[in-house]
Structure formats: structure tokens, C-alpha cells
Amino acid sequence: MAVAVSSRPGHRWRDRIPVVHQVRQSVGLQRGMLVAGLLMLLVFVLCAIFAPLLAPYGFAQRSDAAGGFGTQQPPSAAHPFGTTVGGYDVLSRVIWGTQTAILVIIVAVVLAIFIGVALGLYSGYFGGWLDRILVVVFDAIYAFPSLLLAIVLSIVISGGQSNLWGGVLAAAGSITVVFIPQYFRVIRAETVRIKAEAYVESAKVLGAPNRRIVFRHVFRNATRTLPLIITLNSSEAILTLAALGFLGFGIEPTAAAEWGYDLNKAQSDVTSGIWWTALFPGLAIVFTVLAITLVGESLNDLADPRLRGRRRVAQSAGEVAETSVVPGGTLDAGPGGLAGLEDGETFDEHGIEVKR
């Protein structure tokens, strides 16, 4: 998983491996949630990797040697999850769907991190007119319902074509644009904070060039909150992809398996009491989002000294500085994770920046 991006200063080598460090740090319920989330993620990733072996049929397969699958067939031995209105095997599409989901997460998050972090570093370190413009523009985008923006973008990017890469790129691209402001805000705020730290000043005094300061001192310290946002964004990426699919911007069933598309097609089934076409793709989404959210929520709790459990954590608490994007400190950033992160930021939104 992308969680592996971290530069948290550790005491021993094993504390430096991001997730291991957190598992060791956590206690009680938090550890339970974190471990459960990690296990579920593992299942998800394994499903995606071994989809060709696990799935009984292809995602676009409607018939086998024994003839056609038939449409809307209830679960049976040949089709444990039944078949869809289009005559596909539900189980196979659920399993193949993990590949699409993981592809979209990777493309979307990598793109958003790359662009968001670069812009945030530049904006926070150098300031100037570009910084002001970016802040205002991203704040405006940030306050806007991301799904609507994703809809507009998927129209633009896909323009009606819906092969695998067209669809994946459309979904991932539209999600990326929605995520960039989040990375931008966090990295920029951290950069502004770090810029004022003594070690940056000493580097300046020593005559270090800006490039070295930005990459060596600022970047490595500003990215510490990233794993958290990455997990939260990944779960939102899945939800956005599914929502786009549900609204009819899905990837064609012959190109790839996508859970949102299957749910869209299952809508009329539900009214006539056919439950298997909606239940299983839906549960797949829930399972995946739940896995990522559990991990993200636990990481968020562990990063917030006030919410972190007790005991052993207290020793290493000093490491994690408050993320200054959240005005009023971590009081507003809840274990709500994404919600928590978004939420506290109303203060400095709309161009009214945090001036402190």
C-alpha cells in the first residue's frame, strides 16, 4: 500500500517501518482496529493480484462450455453469487473489480500527491503571487462538492469512451483534481510552519541553496502527515469511482469489472426483489472502504497525542507536531479522519487564511 511513504524519525530500525511502528505504538481497541484494517487490506490486495486464479470466470464472460449463464439467475453451485441482468457471473465481477479499484487508487493518489506536494512545497516556501492565487483557487475547489467536479471531469476525460484505461484514467483523473487541494493545503501549511524553524534558518545561514533546503529539510518534515491523507483519499477514491459508475459513468462491462456500474445495473433488480446483484458488489465496496478507513482512522488517532491511547505512546508523542492546517490545533481534526481533516479548516477557508 501507499502507506509506506513516510519519513517519521524513528529510534530503531523497526520503528522506521511506518505501519509496523504504528502497530507497536497502538494499544487495545486502536490496535484491534488497525490490525483488522490491515488484514482486510491484505485480502483486498491479494484478491486483486490473484484475480485471474480466484475468479471462476472472466469479468466479461457470459457463457462457458455448458452454454449461456442466463440472466438474473439466483445463487447456485455454478454461480455462488448468481448472475446479473447482463448475464455476467456476479462473483467473478466482484473479484475482478478489486483490480479496477486498486488501479484507480494508485493512479489517482500518485498523481494527486505528485502535483499537490510539488505545488504545496513551492507555494509554502516561496510564497508570492502564485501562492496567493493557488490558495484562493484550491480553497474554492475544496469547498465544492467533489463528486460534481468529478462528474464534469469524467465527461471531459472520457467523452463517452469507456475502455479500461479510458475509464480508469477518467475516474482517477477526476479524483486527482479533487484531491490535489487537500495535499496542497496540508503540505503548504506544514512548509510555512517548517520554514520558520531554527534548522531551516541555520541552513540558510550556512548558505545552503533553496533547492537543498526545500528537498532536504522542508520536504522530509512536511510529508509526515501524508500516510494519513493517503489512506483517507484512497477510500474516497473508491467511493467516487463507485459513485461515478452508479451515475452511469462506469467502465463498460466488457472493458473491466467495476462495482459502481454493477450497482447501477442492479437498481431495477432490487425493486423486483433480486438481491444478489446489488448485495455483493455493494459489500465489496463496503469491505474495501472499511479496510482503508480502519487503517486511516487508527493512523489518525495515533498521530493525535490527545486521542492516542495511553502508556507507551506517551514517550514518542513529542515527535508528531500539530498539523497547522487545522486551525485551533488538533481539537478540530477528529478521528473522523477525512471528515476531521476537512472539517477544522472552515476557518481558513474562503481565502481567510490562518494568520497566527
Add this chain to the structure above:
Amino acid sequence: MSTVDTAPSSEAPAAARPRPKAAGGGFGRYLLVRFLLIFPTIFILVTVVFFLARTTGDPITAAQGGRLGPEALAELRAAAGYDRPLIVQYLEYLAQLATGDFGRTLTTNRPVIEVLTTYGPATFELVFYSLIVAFAVGVPLGLYAAYHRDKAQDAIARVLAIIWYAVPIFFAGLLLKLVFAVWLKWLPVAGRASVSAELQMQTLPNPTGFYTIDAIRTGDPEIVVDVLSHAVLPAIALGLLTAGIFLRLVRTNVIGTLATDYVDAARSRGVAESRLLRKHAYRPALIPIITVMGLQIALLLAGAVLTETTFEWKGLGFILAEFLESRDFAAVQGIVVLLAVIVALTNFVVDVIAAFIDPRVRY
């Protein structure tokens, strides 16, 4: 109320500044600055949406691409003015917007603004009902979880909140429909009212479009029950998602305030635990919730689009999905811009309320 005006009187008229604050700017000034900020926000959103939608194509190519020959396509584009330089189109679009014209739909050739008056009330009603559900469920559970922090009750409430977040709203809707409408037959499957009730409400003079109001106006209790029973499932689907967010917010904030010195002080004075929670910890914890409502509106609108599609609730989201289906991208762009304006305005109202309640927000 105002006695001495200490703030420098430059921009805001004195009348709009009833309460000068020592710490930077009064409420009146905040109101003014915040109001003026609406315009750049809308302007930026409009610009972003316009250029995003137009850099790689135009609505007609996107809608008809592949179906028409190049000549026919060029003809259509020229007729709609999409062949002119982008900057000219952009300026024209801005001028159009300034007069309150959000464009016309391609398929039905109606002004987009008409869509708002026809479908807006339904969305408003849905959001309103779901907010009731969210408050009724989220706030008490959040308090409960915070008070029993790290105990089993807390664990259950938190896992519940995560699950609510993890279930896509349309999947929750489909499940609710399946169980309560199709299997148990307790509630209607979809729509805002049954056909007969809808017909009766249309006979009213000047129907408002708010079915709850219209139903009460008919004076027929059966119609009121009919309308309300249609709203139950959509409101729960959308409300629970928001309830999860409220729960987490209340929980975190109450835990935060419970750890403060003044709560300790109150406890040592012998203030009862229940009162401590209700009066000392709960009130200050509510402030962040109100301040984040602005962002929840954006989330609720996105959720409403999906909920409406699931339940065939004929609101803005439903019609947006219809236009998407028919590839009427001019209409989609118009509605998205319209929603951007609504979001900007609601954010303004929410921020003003937040600033009114919490003086720390004013800068």
C-alpha cells in the same frame, strides 16, 4: 448596544458594526469581508468548471461524437457558437452568468435556471429531513461515545460511524429499499409521493413544490402521511452518512473539552457528571460542528445527487443524473455552476452563523 467605536472606521459603515471587538475587526466587518469573498469563490469555480469542461471539447462533440459525420458536427458546433476562440466564449459566458442566465439545456431547450425552481424544493426537503436524522442520531451517540471513551460503548459507536462512512449512500439506499420497501412492504419503494397524492397537490393554487407544505395545505392527513412515508428511507440513507460524521466530530471535541482544566475544576467542585457533560463539555464542543456545517453542505449535496438517483426523488440530483444519461452536457455544466453558487451562498450563511456564535472565528 455599541458605545465607543474603537475599530478603525474605513470600509464598513458604522451601522453595520454594532459590536466592536478588541481582537481584530467587528462582526459587521467580518460579515462584509465574508460576503465579498463569495464573488471570487463563485468566479473561480465558474472559471474552473468552464475551462475544464471546454479544454478538451465542447458539449456537442461530447454528446454526438461518433454518431454524426464531421460536417454535420461542425455545423452544429458553429450554430451553437462553439467554434469561436475559447476566450471569447468564456467572456460571453461570464456576461451571461452576470445576468443570471445559466444557459439552456440541449435536450429540452429550457433555461437551466428553470430546473432550479422545478427541482430545487425537492432537494431542499431531502437535505432538511436528512439533517434532522443526522442530528438526532449523530450528536447523542457522539456524546455517549465520548463519555464512555475507550470502553465497549465507545468502540461500538466508533465502528458504527466508520461503517456508515464506508457504505456508499446508494448501496445503503438500495439495501433499505430492498428490506423495508420490497420485502417488508412497510414503506414506498421510490418517488416523493404516490401518483394520486401528487395529482391532488397539483390542483392546489400555486403549489410550492415543497411537498410537505403542499400536503399540509390540502388538509388531507392521508396525503401528509403519504408524503412523509416517502421521505423516510431517503432521509435515513442520506442522514446516516452525515450522522457518522457528526458522531465523530462530537466525540473528538467532547473528549477534547472533557480534558480541559475548567472541566477538571468543575468536577473537583462536585458538579454532577451528567451536568458536566451536558453543560461544560457539550456546549463548546458544538461550536466546531456548526463551523464545519458549511463543508457538510457540499457533502450533503453530493450525497443528495446519489440518494435522489437511488430513490427516484425528483430533485436537482435526479435531474442531473438524467441529463448525464442523455449526455446533455450543457445542462450538466449549467446545473453544476448553479450548485456552485448555492454552495458558496450556504457556506456564507453558515460561516456568518458560526462567527455569530463563536467570536474567535472573526478575524
